[in-house]
Amino acid sequence: MMDSSKLLLTLTAICLSFSFANAQDLSTPVGYMEAFSKAHGQMNATYMAYMSAAGHGKRARKVEKLRLKTVETINETRITARGLGAYKGDNSLRESSVEYITLVYHVFNDDYAKIVNMEEIAEQSFDEMQAYLLLQEATSRKLKEAADKMEEAEKAFAKKYDIQLIEGSSELGEKMELTSKLTHYKNQMFLLFFKCNWQDGQLTKAMNNKNVNDIEQARSALLKYAVEGLRDLDSLKHFNGDASLAQSCRQVLTFYRKMAENDAPKLTDFFLKNENFEKIKKAFESKPASKRTQADIDAYNKAVNEINDAANAFNRINEQVNKQKTQVLNNWEDTDKQFTDRNMPHYKG
Secondary structure, X not given: OXXXXXXXXXXXXXXXXXXXXXXXOOOOHHHHHHHHHHHHHHHHHXXXXXHHHHHOOOOHHHHHHHHHHHHHHHHHHHHHHHHOOOEOOEOHHHHHHHHHHHHHHHHHHHHHHHHHHHOOOHHHOHHHHHHHHHHHHHHHHHHHHHHHHHHHHHHHHHHHOOOOOEEOOOHHHHHHHHHHHHHHHXXXXXXXXXXXXXXXXXXXXXXXXXXXXXXXHHHHHHHHHHHHHHHHHHHOOOEOOEOHHHHHHHHHHHHHHHHHHHHXXXXXXXXXXXXXXXXXXXXXXXXXHXXXXXXXXXXXXXXXXXXXHHHHHHHHHHHHHHHHHHHHHHHHHHHHHHHHHHHOOOOOO
16 A cells, blocks of 8 residues: 555645835834734744645654644734734724634644544545545635635735735745645545555455455456546646656556456456365365276366466466566655655745
């Protein structure tokens, strides 16, 4: 199974970046706005550090201290915003800021705590993994909607007091936006991989139990998922020109398709032959030696030779499959790490 250290926490860009001319103290509308912008910037820098650590391959629980630090910083930012008071009786910007920061606080204190807990069970099934990633996506949308609302509040305040805003994107904001897009891309790719990888685990389990019906069901499902995944990959060809992860995923899914189409039926054939041999063996051994004819002995010896040949073929194919699987999965792991290191912004706060 894929190590969940490769999973990424999905956050979104919430860095509102405006340039102010002639910034002054809180007695001016520009200075008042800049005070909120500065507070938001400190908060954003802290959780970008959390995003960066999670994005570069660390499990959610490994960066739990960073999450708690982020929660603490967000709460301090909320206190700062509340303390700024109203601007000449106008409390609109302050209320919007406090509402925005409070929502971000609940996301990190509640929603992401839930995501950390879900990490433990995410790999138990495809449905659990999908729910895990969907919760991250939903949380990301919640943050984006809150950020958009805050941005509108800033623009409304600026318009009210005739402030000309020069909109732009800071380095932090650009990193946050890139991280959000990259994480969404990787999550989509990972689900295609995980669905087949998890189903392969079910196939292995069925083979270990020598249950032919379960083997066939798992094989059929794996083939279906691999074919669907290869088709879906056509829309995930690259990220900012980097096609390495998509190519590696295609290699994995192509391997699973081939295994389900060609190799698994050959392995299943051994179990069917073995079941038939066990019947022949039981019938032969149930007949007293004194009553066995030469034809009985010849038929039994022939069955022994055939099952031995089948076992040798099974072991040969199984060894080849396991070797190929190890190669493509190791390549996926390595490619995922290299892809993330190249594309995921680094940020220490």
